[in-house]
Amino acid sequence: DVKVTQSSRYLVKRTGEKVFLECVQDMDHENMFWYRQDPGLGLRLIYFSYDVKMKEKGDIPEGYSVSREKKERFSLILESASTNQTSMYLCASSLYKPGQPNMDYEQYFGPGTRLTVT
């Protein structure tokens, strides 16, 4: 059974703290993604990675960074947490085959981390 796990379901941090959110997948997927979910806005892509040490900005990268040192692990880092980063964070992974459109591969999601910054 495919699995994407996230390090915490709930997290409470103080303003200015450095926050690490970890995501691990066991499907040997090349692509991994970090989204944040806010009411009325749906899911918005923060960063994604298509290979180890490779990363690209999504639609809302400001205030975030990522790290992918191993294929199965993708970390989201909030360098200095702010209250406007209070949100649900979802990690996902998907298969990728070079040279193909990869149009129909669905993303597999983790259970999410609800982060509150006070």
Added chain:
Amino acid sequence: AQKITQTQPGMFVQEKEAVTLDCTYDTSDPSYGLFWYKQPSSGEMIFLIYQGSYDQQNATEGRYSLNFQKARKSANLVISASQLGDSAMYFCAMREIAGGTSYGKLTFGQGTILTVHP
């Protein structure tokens, strides 16, 4: 500009009846894919159905079908014979090629909360 629009923040349906959740999209890419995901109150994202832009027939998966109208740029989800367990948030998403491989990126709509009444 919003690429995926779900205009129904909330929908109600009686158990055993059919319901249609609307989704319109905007793209200039001739090759794209459309996805629907379900998010129950527990938070996990569950893949439901996929439609490719070149697919000749509307996609179906059990009680789920996708009413794909390419000229209108709409990809509505139809759930037949609604069950209480269908109560959840539903997201429409699109994947574009964008001049090369998509790396599996998805753009999500705002979501529709479906409530099934007994």
